[in-house]
Amino acid sequence: MSVDKTTVSRVARLARINIDDDRLEPMAQELSAIMSWIEQLNEVNTDDVEPLASVTGHALPMREDVVSDGDMAEKVVQNAPESMSGFFVVPKVVE
Amino acid sequence: MTDLLKMTAVEARAALDDKSISAVELTDAYLAAADETQALNAYTEITHDKAREMAAASDGRLAKGEGGALEGLPIGVKDLFCTMGVETTACSNILNGFKPVYESTVTQNLWDDGAVMLGKLNCDEFAMGSANETSARGAVASPWTVDGDDQDYAPGGSSGGSAASVAAHSSIMATGTDTGGSIRQPAAFCGVVGIKPTYGRCSRRGIVAFASSLDQAGPITRDVADGALMLQSMASHDLGDSTSVADPMPNLMAGLEDGIKGMTIGIPSEYTMDGMDSQITALWEEGRKWLEDAGATCVEVSLPHTQYALPTYYIVAPAEASSNLARYDGVKYGQRVEGESLDDMYAKTRAAGFGDEVTRRILIGTYVLSAGYYDAYYLKAQKTRRLIQNDFIDAFKKVDLLLTPTTPSAAFPIGQKVTDPVTMYLNDIFTVPASLAGVPAMSVPAGLADNGLPLGLQLIAPSFHEDTLVKAGRVLEKAAGFTATASRVASRVAGQ
Numbered sequence: 001m002s003v004d005k006t007t008v009s010r011v012a013r014l015a016r017i018n019i020d021d022d023r024l025e026p027m028a029q030e031l032s033a034i035m036s037w038i039e040q041l042n043e044v045n046t047d048d049v050e051p052l053a054s055v056t057g058h059a060l061p062m063r064e065d066v067v068s069d070g071d072m073a074e075k076v077v078q079n080a081p082e083s084m085s086g087f088f089v090v091p092k093v094v095e
Numbered sequence: 096m097t098d099l100l101k102m103t104a105v106e107a108r109a110a111l112d113d114k115s116i117s118a119v120e121l122t123d124a125y126l127a128a129a130d131e132t133q134a135l136n137a138y139t140e141i142t143h144d145k146a147r148e149m150a151a152a153s154d155g156r157l158a159k160g161e162g163g164a165l166e167g168l169p170i171g172v173k174d175l176f177c178t179m180g181v182e183t184t185a186c187s188n189i190l191n192g193f194k195p196v197y198e199s200t201v202t203q204n205l206w207d208d209g210a211v212m213l214g215k216l217n218c219d220e221f222a223m224g225s226a227n228e229t230s231a232r233g234a235v236a237s238p239w240t241v242d243g244d245d246q247d248y249a250p251g252g253s254s255g256g257s258a259a260s261v262a263a264h265s266s267i268m269a270t271g272t273d274t275g276g277s278i279r280q281p282a283a284f285c286g287v288v289g290i291k292p293t294y295g296r297c298s299r300r301g302i303v304a305f306a307s308s309l310d311q312a313g314p315i316t317r318d319v320a321d322g323a324l325m326l327q328s329m330a331s332h333d334l335g336d337s338t339s340v341a342d343p344m345p346n347l348m349a350g351l352e353d354g355i356k357g358m359t360i361g362i363p364s365e366y367t368m369d370g371m372d373s374q375i376t377a378l379w380e381e382g383r384k385w386l387e388d389a390g391a392t393c394v395e396v397s398l399p400h401t402q403y404a405l406p407t408y409y410i411v412a413p414a415e416a417s418s419n420l421a422r423y424d425g426v427k428y429g430q431r432v433e434g435e436s437l438d439d440m441y442a443k444t445r446a447a448g449f450g451d452e453v454t455r456r457i458l459i460g461t462y463v464l465s466a467g468y469y470d471a472y473y474l475k476a477q478k479t480r481r482l483i484q485n486d487f488i489d490a491f492k493k494v495d496l497l498l499t500p501t502t503p504s505a506a507f508p509i510g511q512k513v514t515d516p517v518t519m520y521l522n523d524i525f526t527v528p529a530s531l532a533g534v535p536a537m538s539v540p541a542g543l544a545d546n547g548l549p550l551g552l553q554l555i556a557p558s559f560h561e562d563t564l565v566k567a568g569r570v571l572e573k574a575a576g577f578t579a580t581a582s583r584v585a586s587r588v589a590g591q
Contacts, residue, residue, distance in 0.1 A: 003462070007462070008458065011458050011461045011462045011465065012458060013442075014461050014465060015417060015445075015457050015458060015461040016421075016424070016438065016441040016442045016445055017442060017445040017446050017449065017454055017457065017458070018442040018443055018445070018446035019446070019454075027455070027458070030455060030516060031455070031458060031459060031462070033516070033517060034409065034455075034459060034516060034517060035459070035462075037406060037409075037517050038406040038409055038410060038472070040402075040403065040406055041403055041406050041407065041410075041475055041476065041479055042475075043403075044400065044403055044478075044479050044482065046475060046478035046479060046482070049478040049479075049481050049482060050478075050481055051474055051477030051478050051480075051481065052477050052478070052480045052481035052484060053308065053477060054308060054338070055294050055308065055484060055531075055532060055533030055558075056294065056295055056338060056340065056533065058338075058340075060337050060338075061334075061337060063334070072196075075196040076196075078194075078196055079192070079193050079194065079195075079196075079427065079428035079429070080426065080427055080428065081425060081426070081428075081429070081430070081431035082431070088426050088427060090426055090437055090440070091433070091434065091435075091436060091437050091439075091440055093436075093437050
């Protein structure tokens with residue numbers, strides 16, 4: 001599977017990472033090389049194979065739906081680049 | 096002073112108990128060693144004051160006869176573990192300045208057992224790499240060099256700082272994490288022991304996430320007994336990690352010397368590749384004889400989907416990474432680059448904060464999860480992952496353990512493989528399958544290549560059989576009689 005510049009641009013937009021224009025073509029080539037190497041998986045017959053998402057096979061544990069932690073807004077925002085009164089501050093989103 | 100650095104953790108712990116050494120003395124010796132070996136760039140931060148405080152507290156507890164299993168042992172921590180109040184960046188610029196307000200469960204377990212924190216250790220950025228070259232803090236030089244040559248060799252990765260520091264005797268033991276080989280491959284390159292336990296044994300809470308269905312913490316140590324001691328302490332059932340397993344870890348030290356008489360060891364015929372170093376093949380054959388001499392029976396087994404493990408991994412791991420790393424957006428922690436809008440700020444922050452390899456993997460992950468490609472790539476990989484796990488389940492119906500090489504070659508010079516991602520990925524060809532299957536595995540230093548660099552053998556056990564794993568590791572260790580010390584530290588450790 002060959003990945004072209006347009007695809008890199010689209011995927012970078014989905015991933016919210018700016019890629020400089022002069023990096024699009026080299027990145028397309030790198031990703032193409034990796035994806036074509038991955039193509040060998042097509043040799044494997046996976047008909048009737050159940051996809052594996054968790055190696056343990058355990059069901060996720062359940063617990064009482066009660067507050068077990070919290071009330072630490074100041075700690076939560078302590079590492080934020082910008083915060084105010086226990087809130088994260090971001091650029092204005094509504095004009 | 097030098098005798099202090101030569102002791103293994105088990106020996107040092109006994110010496111602390113009989114009061115022939117103090118924790119402060121031991122810690123000061125290791126802090127000095129960490130300072131003296133700064134040129135290796137194994138540490139990203141040495142926490143002198145914290146180490147001395149913790150060591151003094153250890154001496155207090157030892158005096159009262161209250162010492163824990165790791166009391167007074169100075170340990171280095173991979174920069175992937177959140178350490179309260181101590182900068183934790185996963186060696187990425189996007190997390191510059193991040194000081195966690197909580198402690199990871201694994202490191203808390205170590206401190207609860209009395210261990211002393213020496214500092215944070217260098218690693219590949221977000222643990223994505225096999226040479227420690229993707230770190231935003233710079234590459235780590237292996238303490239090993241080739242005879243007659245002062246060129247810097249890679250310590251392996253991603254836990255490169257951990258393995259280099261244990262090999263350089265600048266920490267007595269170190270934490271590592273392993274997603275596809277990140278404990279075992281650097282352990283092999285640096286001539287030390289590395290254990291990746293069964294998925295779920297060590298809590299992932301407070302470990303910067305890379306690929307959550309694969310990430311596991313484990314110890315990097317100078318010998319197998321130290322690995323057993325440290326892993327015992329790291330493992331726990333934790334309600335803060337929903338994949339943490341409740342079954343208690345067997346007592347790893349108790350049966351360590353029991354041997355492997357009567358066990359059946361599988362030799363998987365698929366663990367070979369084009370261009371594999373013939374010295375590795377010879378060492379593998381020797382390892383087989385060592386196990387047979389110890390009373391085990393070795394048989395050929397087949398894990399037919401082995402060759403598909405690496406491409407499967409390079410879909411699953413980047414897919415999970417692209418999701419996990421979505422949280423680094425310049426809002427909650429780390430660096431922010433201002434933009435014209437919220438979206439623009441995200442995209443600029445992430446472009447500035449992530450290195451090339453991390454960006455590449457996020458893009459691959461985003462691509463294989465995107466509309467129209469999900470079934471062809473991600474779902475396909477989840478299915479091949481099932482087949483790879485089934486290979487192990489079938490093999491372990493016939494054998495107690497598997498013996499393989501850890502890596503297809505010895506360490507390589509820094510910078511040699513960085514230009515071609517796929518060549519770099521091939522380093523993990525023998526370690527990735529056990530990661531995908533979730534089974535425990537360890538690398539044991541087993542010999543030296545002709546050029547003087549260490550080589551490792553890998554043992555793989557069924558899930559939850561870490562006790563069998565370390566028993567066999569101990570047999571390999573004794574038979575190999577690996578006593579070589581890294582060239583750059585041999586003179587320092589041997590005496591000044």
